[in-house]
Structures are given as C-alpha cells and as structure tokens.
Amino acid sequence: MSAAAEERSARAPWALTAPALMLFVGVLLIPLAMTVMLSFHDWGQYKGIEPVFILKNWHEIATDPYYAEMFWRTFRIAILTTLLTALLGAPEAYILNRMSGRWKSFFLLVILGPLLISVVARTLGWALLFGGNNGLVNKLLMSLGAIRSPLPFMFTETGMVIALAHVMMPFMVLSVWAALQRLDPQIENAAMSLGAGPATIIRRIVMPQIMPGVLSGAIIVFSLSASAFATPAIIGGRRLKVAATLAYDEFLNTLNWPLGAAVATLLLVALVLIVVGSNALIERRYAEVFR
Amino acid sequence: MAYLELDRVAKQFGTQTVVDDFSLSVGKGEFISFLGPSGCGKTTTLQMIAGFLDPTRGAIRLEGKDLTAIHPAKRGLGIVFQSYALFPHMTAAENVAFGLEMRGVPRGERAERVRAALAMVGLAGYEDRHPRRMSGGQQQRVALARALVIKPSVLLLDEPLSNLDAKLREEMQIELRQIQRTIGTTTILVTHDQNEAMSLSDRIVVMSQGKIEQIGTPQETYEKPASAFVSQFLGKTNDFAATIDRTVSPTQLVAGSWRAPAPAGLSGPVTVSVRPERIGFDDAGLTAKIVTRIFQGNHWLFQCESECGPAIVIRQNDGQAQPGEGEAVHLTWRPEDMSVRARAGA
Numbered sequence A: 001m002s003a004a005a006e007e008r009s010a011r012a013p014w015a016l017t018a019p020a021l022m023l024f025v026g027v028l029l030i031p032l033a034m035t036v037m038l039s040f041h042d043w044g045q046y047k048g049i050e051p052v053f054i055l056k057n058w059h060e061i062a063t064d065p066y067y068a069e070m071f072w073r074t075f076r077i078a079i080l081t082t083l084l085t086a087l088l089g090a091p092e093a094y095i096l097n098r099m100s101g102r103w104k105s106f107f108l109l110v111i112l113g114p115l116l117i118s119v120v121a122r123t124l125g126w127a128l129l130f131g132g133n134n135g136l137v138n139k140l141l142m143s144l145g146a147i148r149s150p151l152p153f154m155f156t157e158t159g160m161v162i163a164l165a166h167v168m169m170p171f172m173v174l175s176v177w178a179a180l181q182r183l184d185p186q187i188e189n190a191a192m193s194l195g196a197g198p199a200t201i202i203r204r205i206v207m208p209q210i211m212p213g214v215l216s217g218a219i220i221v222f223s224l225s226a227s228a229f230a231t232p233a234i235i236g237g238r239r240l241k242v243a244a245t246l247a248y249d250e251f252l253n254t255l256n257w258p259l260g261a262a263v264a265t266l267l268l269v270a271l272v273l274i275v276v277g278s279n280a281l282i283e284r285r286y287a288e289v290f291r
Numbered sequence B: 001m002a003y004l005e006l007d008r009v010a011k012q013f014g015t016q017t018v019v020d021d022f023s024l025s026v027g028k029g030e031f032i033s034f035l036g037p038s039g040c041g042k043t044t045t046l047q048m049i050a051g052f053l054d055p056t057r058g059a060i061r062l063e064g065k066d067l068t069a070i071h072p073a074k075r076g077l078g079i080v081f082q083s084y085a086l087f088p089h090m091t092a093a094e095n096v097a098f099g100l101e102m103r104g105v106p107r108g109e110r111a112e113r114v115r116a117a118l119a120m121v122g123l124a125g126y127e128d129r130h131p132r133r134m135s136g137g138q139q140q141r142v143a144l145a146r147a148l149v150i151k152p153s154v155l156l157l158d159e160p161l162s163n164l165d166a167k168l169r170e171e172m173q174i175e176l177r178q179i180q181r182t183i184g185t186t187t188i189l190v191t192h193d194q195n196e197a198m199s200l201s202d203r204i205v206v207m208s209q210g211k212i213e214q215i216g217t218p219q220e221t222y223e224k225p226a227s228a229f230v231s232q233f234l235g236k237t238n239d240f241a242a243t244i245d246r247t248v249s250p251t252q253l254v255a256g257s258w259r260a261p262a263p264a265g266l267s268g269p270v271t272v273s274v275r276p277e278r279i280g281f282d283d284a285g286l287t288a289k290i291v292t293r294i295f296q297g298n299h300w301l302f303q304c305e306s307e308c309g310p311a312i313v314i315r316q317n318d319g320q321a322q323p324g325e326g327e328a329v330h331l332t333w334r335p336e337d338m339s340v341r342a343r344a345g346a
Ligand SMILES: Nc1ncnc2c1ncn2[C@@H]1O[C@H](COP(=O)(O)OP(=O)(O)O)[C@@H](O)[C@H]1O
Pocket: B013, B018, B036, B037, B038, B039, B040, B041, B042, B043, B044, B045
C-alpha cells in the first residue's frame, strides 16, 4: 500500500465518525464543560452572574448541612429504589423466563409497555391513587374503614421510592432477563440429576449466574434514580428535594445558575465515581462467569 | 434379568407422537446406544429415563421398581448433556463435588472422591480451573467425572462427543469405553453417528421417527439389517431389486443375471442388500460397468452402473490389478453376505 493510500485509510474512520463526534462534542461535551466552569462563577441577587473564578458555591455546598442532607437523601432514595427493583425484578424475570412461549411474550410486553408511557404520566398515576384525601386508594380504604387518615405517600421518601421503583422496574427485568438467556437450558436439569432440590438450584446454580445481570441492572437503576427528575418533582414536590430537583430550582426559580451548576456537577462526579467503581468491582468478581 | 426396562413407552407433545411403543431391556453393566437421525426421539427417550419428561404411556422400571414414580433428583442417575451443562461459576472440583455435597458426603471423603474422579478422566491437576477456561474435550471430561462420581445406577450420555473434533472424538470414544469397562456402569449413549454406536456399544437400538427399527449387537445390525432404513443408516449398502422364482426347482433368487438358491419363507419381488465390501468382480454375475474408480489408500472405491441400478463396490488394496473406468464387469457375492427382504409396495 502506498503512503498516500495508507494515510487515506487512517483518516477514513475519523471522517466517518465526524458527524456523530461533532454532535457529541456540540451537545454534550461543550455544555458540560460550560456547566463546570459556571459552578466557579459568582452570583448576586442584583448583579446576576459574574464570570470570575471563585470557590464560593463549592464552599457553600461543603459547609451548609442542607446540601449534605439533600445529597444523602438523593442517594438513600436511589439505593432503596435499587434494592426494591432487584428484590422484585430478579424473581419476576426468572418466572417470566420459565413461562411458555405465548404467555412469555405477553408478559414481556406488559413489563416493557410502561416504557412507552411518559414517566410523568406514570408518576401522576401514583399521585391519583394516593394523593391525600382525594386519592382513589385512600378514599376506598377510608370508606371501608381500613384506615382512619389517608396513607402518607405524597411528599414522603417511601412514596418516592415506590414510584421510582415502578418506573425503573423494566430496566432491572431486562438486565436479569439478558443474563438468564445466557444460562445453559439444561443447567437446572443437570443440578437436579445430581440431587439438588428447587431451592438449592436457585440458590447455588441460578443466582450466582444471574448476579452479574442483577448488578448491572442495579447500576442502571441506581444512576437513573439518583439523577431522576420527574418522579421526585411530582411526588416530593418542593418540600422533599433531591439533587436534580434542587439544581432545577436554582436554575429556574432562584436564578442562581452557578450554585445550580455546582450541585449538578457534584451529582455527576459522584455518580461517575460510583458507577465506574462498582462496575470494576463486578467485573473482577465475576471474571469467570463473564469470560 | 433386566436391570433397566422400558415397557411400551410413548411420548406425545400435543398431537405429535415423538416416541412410540418403545420397549427395551437393558442388562446390568451393558452399554447400549440409541442410534438414529436427528429428531427421531432419542433425546426425548433419554429424558424420560432421566425424569425430565414424563412418558405419555408405558412404564420404566429399574431393578423391577417403577422409576417414573421417583423424582428426578432422587433417581441417582448420572447424566452427561450434549452442551455439558457445567456450572460455569464453579471450578472443575466444585462441579464434580456438587452431587456428593447434595448427598451429604463428608468433606474429607468428598475431596478424595473428587480427586479420584478427575484423575480417572485424565484431569488430575485441573481441580481449580473454571469450565470457561478449559477446552471442549476437558469440559467433556469434567461432565463425565461429575456424572460418574455419584456412582450412578445408570449413566445417560446425550451426544457427549458431538461437539469435539474428529481426532479428539476418536480418543474420547476409546477412553469412554475403557472407563465404562473398568467401573461397569450400565450406560445408555445417544448418538447419530453410526461409527460411534458401533465401536462403543454392546447393543444398538436403531430408531427412526420415534420407533425402534432394530435392536441388536453392532454386528447383527450391520450384517443382518432388519429394514431398509437400518441398512441405509448403518454404513453404505447396495439395494438391488430381485425376484424369487418359485416356478423352477429348486426355487431361485434372481437379480439380473445373478442367481442363487432362494431363502425359505419369501416369494415374489424382494430387495437384496449387499455391503459394498462383500461384492467381488468375477467372470459371471450381475452385469455392470465401472463409472468411476477412486483410490483411497488402503482400498479402492468403484461406482458402477449395473443392470439392477447403481452399485458401490469396495475392494481392499491387496496389490492385485483392479479393473479401470469404463470396463465391463460382473458383480458377485456369497449368498450368506446378503440380506433379503420382501419388497414393499410391489
Ligand atoms: N418440548 C417439546 N415440545 C414439542 N416438541 C418437541 C419437544 N421436544 C422435542 N420435540 C420434538 O420431538 C422430536 C424428537 O426430538 P428429540 O428427542 O430431541 O430428537 P433427537 O434427540 O433424536 O434429535 C422432534 O421432532 C422435536 O421437534
């Protein structure tokens, strides 16, 4: 191959990826860099944003316990949501996988269908069911005399976790489902022929093999829950803020963009560290299952 | 006295009958092969013995006891799956130990038996490997050790060698036979490879479309095939249309210009089957012309066009001169080398 041709073929991949690369740089990297820079700017009620380099916002986040509490709440909700989806989603995927053809595709559709409906609509559904005295379920239970006052759901962390778990469930089910597809179809028969009962088969044979799927589903659900906006905004409102709703408020209500940028940047950095760290741990731990 | 007995076993999926009227008596220590083309119901039959499928009709007995009443986990059979179905998250030793663990064998004895089982299949020193880091042949051996370590009453093998390359397959065949001879476990092997069935088994069950075509020793099924299917499936064969002429005395079997005294009990149109290596060239016999002649080292392969249709002839390369392509020859064989069946539909 001539030098010119070699050069041409070396340039070709770049040329071919250029459009996507430009889009990536233009709509992701540049705004991201600008957000990070913004977090170091100053802001005042009357003077607006001043493009200077100070640590005021970061200092405020580090010292004001309000932010510590808010971040802790964000991650507590994300962790509980992840646990709930794993506890319900893994068995759900397993049962689904054991169904026969027709039922399997029907229930897969039932599980994935909600992905086609807006998160806002799905969360509003919960609000309609449990929202205060007028919530459908609350009304029903109260008229039946089962409860005296409405079940607290709106503006509670429990409510947020339940609604988020509902929204995130398909991701967990899909992830475990993918892991189940890689199981040898005869593996449970093999364990059974060696004398293992159903509980032992699940605990000793199936669980260890789908664990990578559960964990990667957990990473997806955790990062989506920690940065979720719509569900916490509707269920938590302005009383129970999480990182995403706080950043939103700073940007659009207080108009303190630099502080909002600092909150958003911190959330992003924390999430990247957690996701990359746990992914590395999982890959090391399950090297022999993945290979 | 039958050790394992299948009595008119049948299996239906919906309206499709996959195994029908399957009766077989297996003696203790015997090596049996289920041989047949893909989809003929071999795996289904094996899975009914294993208990993963319930027979629609019929009974399966082990030492006179009804096996179908026993849960698969309690049957104590050793099974090697076509995909091996090893536990990928466990080491070779943990895989083999699993069955012993389920039986509550104490730790010390367990370790000893696992070591012995892995050594028996030639995998000493591989205890701590994970299956994904082993070759196909090694995985196959782990699967065999895992099935044998529990001292199963019957060993069931579902196409255990079909994923190995030809050379390794031959090695494993010899090894499998030696291991089975040494420990004397009653074994049922499922295969679609007639060479494998013939070189390993005491008896072969030839199956076609869910039915048994023939049960016999490898030699019997090869030399006295009970049906056209068996003779076609077990190696190459020549089928010639012939007639039995009862108007002359003594009665004669006539295939073209080849004739012999007729066997008893048959008359009218028949089919004569002769293996290619049993046919010789002579001055008289079935008139034929050699179409192609292929040299294959230790033997010659001739494709001929005879007066009763195409014929294949195999001659040992014994240094004698052989006829060339286009030459007119006469094919002959000894009457005891052929099998004669009534011709269907004639
Ligand atoms: N679970 C099942 N449901 C319906 N049909 C099946 C099932 N399992 C096997 N079959 C059918 O039974 C026939 C025999 O299958 P199998 O026993 O696996 O054949 P073999 O092992 O001889 O290749 C095939 O036609 C197959 O399609």
